[in-house]
Amino acid sequence: MAVTMGDPAGIGPEIVARMFLRQPAQKRWIVVGDPLVMHQALTTLDPSARVSRITTPAEAGFEDRVLNVLVSSECVELPPMGKISAESGRAAYAAVVTATHLAKAGTIRGIITAPIHKEALAAGGLRYPGHTEILAEQAGGSRVAMMLANEDIRVVLVTIHCSLRDAIQRADFPAQTAAIRLAHTGARALGIERPRVAVAGLNPHAGEGGLFGDEETHIIGPAVAQARREGIDASGPWPGDTVFMQAREGRFDVVVAQYHDQGLIPVKYMGLAQGVNITLGLPFTRTSPDHGTAFDIAGRGIADPSSLETAFDYALRLTNGAPV
Structure with a gap:
């Protein structure tokens, strides 16, 4: 499974890192995103944890407190937290596109996406209303629909x-x-x-x-x-x-x-904690939390990963064919 980091200036990297640290028994997944962004999010929560840069899922080694990050972008410096920026929008988009290519190639089983910011996408010259439209285009123009479930x-x-x-x-x-x-x-x-x-x-x-x-x-x-x-x-x-x-x-x-x-x-x-967004009609599994980037609390270390964890659980069950 692959988890995209979301907008680097939002709570996405934090909730991804927090989910990784809170679920030690469930580690066979990778993050698609920016190593610098994910290093900052991870080590802020646990200074003993580290990021392992990979270029293909096959390179992932699942060690304790080592987060595998498949490189989709590389920021020269961290973007300002809680602020819309073109760099953040482009980095969030690159993570989604990279993960989609991996899913279409069959090298990952499904995608869980952390939140992106529509205005940041627009600032980066990317005119998409949201994840669903990006995924539909990358999947070849499939007729898709959004399902929200709790x-x-x-x-x-x-x-x-x-x-x-x-x-x-x-x-x-x-x-x-x-x-x-x-x-x-x-x-x-x-x-x-x-x-x-x-x-x-x-x-x-x-x-x-x-x-x-x-x-x-x-x-x-x-x-x-x-x-x-x-x-x-x-x-x-x-x-x-x-x-x-x-x-x-x-x-x-x-x-x-x-x-x-x-x-x-x-x-x-x-309530947002147990809600999940599922994209129907894609040739692969995609889920996400049902909340946004929460710029107002980004970088404060208080973001709740519960909805992301629910989305991860749904994705596992959907790819395994088990009832949800």
């Missing part, structure tokens, strides 16, 4: 990082059917034999029979019907203000949400 609910998004105006335009019939299919296959990968897929409406009260919009009637409902013809246990569109509660109570196994905040607010409201 112990209570699982959510798959029809649209991801775009304005609400653009999300309404992008949530067309092909996007609906793709998200429903990925929700079905993703839930099956998590060990649910016949997933019950609930599809949320776009408008208040799922359109109220056309009074508040007709996307449910003309787009979402037909997509649900198409999925059912394909043998998927899909239902909806359901009102967005109640469907997540019903999923939490056990009526549904996964909810397809129409846009970013509709799906992520219910998941994150229940």
Whole structure:
């Protein structure tokens, strides 16, 4: 397994190093990133630990308190903590691209990504809304979807990082059917034999029979019907203000949400520590914590690696074919 370091100016390197030190029994993984950045993060937490620079996964030796870092970039000096910079954006991007190439080549089994910063990417001349779009491009333009999961609910998004105006335009019939299919296959990968897929409406009260919009009637409902013809246990569109509660109570196994905040607010409201982001539709496993770079606490030594550890656990189970 490979863990990317995330933005060097955020909490990514710290939570990666902290996870490494907190899980001595689980060490057969490497970090893809910058050796200088990871050395600083690691030795700040444990001065007796050290970084081993490697250029291929085959070079990794799994010694006690020795973190294998596959070099994807080399900073001349450490970037300022908690600050957006072009150098940090490019270094974070290089780690993701390098790890993706390794996964496509089959030299690693999956990727767990620490948080990156979208403005830092832009400062570095990289116009990507986030990890998901980078991974989709590197994987050859695959149709992908974001699944957010915790112990209570699982959510798959029809649209991801775009304005609400653009999300309404992008949530067309092909996007609906793709998200429903990925929700079905993703839930099956998590060990649910016949997933019950609930599809949320776009408008208040799922359109109220056309009074508040007709996307449910003309787009979402037909997509649900198409999925059912394909043998998927899909239902909806359901009102967005109640469907997540019903999923939490056990009526549904996964909810397809129409846009970013509709799906992520219910998941994150229940806490970040046990949440995980899974990219569906890639030819390899990819998970990540469901929080950001946390520039406000970067470098203070108080970042919690729990969500990264949950993402690591999900990645292991997905690659091993075990239920989550």
